[in-house]
Amino acid sequence: MDEDRQARLAKNESLFRELNENIRGLAGRLGGNSPFEFICECSTSGCFERLSLTLGEYEQVRQDGTHFLLAEGHEDIEIEQVVGRHGRYVVAAKDGVAGLVASDDDPRA
Numbered sequence: 655m656d657e658d659r660q661a662r663l664a665k666n667e668s669l670f671r672e673l674n675e676n677i678r679g680l681a682g683r684l685g686g687n688s689p690f691e692f693i694c695e696c697s698t699s700g701c702f703e704r705l706s707l708t709l710g711e712y713e714q715v716r717q718d719g720t721h722f723l724l725a726e727g728h729e730d731i732e733i734e735q736v737v738g739r740h741g742r743y744v745v746a747a748k749d750g751v752a753g754l755v756a757s758d759d760d761p762r763a
């Protein structure tokens with residue numbers, strides 16, 4: 655796959671990561687340990703699969719700027735590899751160009 659496409663796919667995922675960061679901010683203000691609905695951060699445009707995670711689970715995903723939260727089976731093996739399976743959701747890491755774009759766009763960096 656060419657680098658432009660890799661970068662584009664990573665951008666798409668970064669967009670949803672930002673959205674989830676907003677949800678996280680809101681959830682943090684509401685408090686409590688109940689799960690919140692985050693959005694799948696896969697590279698498929700138009701995917702709005704909801705994933706229920708507690709803030710603690712979400713924070714674990716966000717600890718690495720190249721990690722993304724995906725629904726089970728939504729990973730794209732061309733640009734990422736699954737680093738953790740948690741039943742209803744998986745954590746995927748970017749490599750190559752996609753990883754660099756993901757780190758650059760890390761909202762927490």
Ligand SMILES: [Zn+2]
Nearest residue numbers: 694696701728
């Ligand atoms: Zn998805």
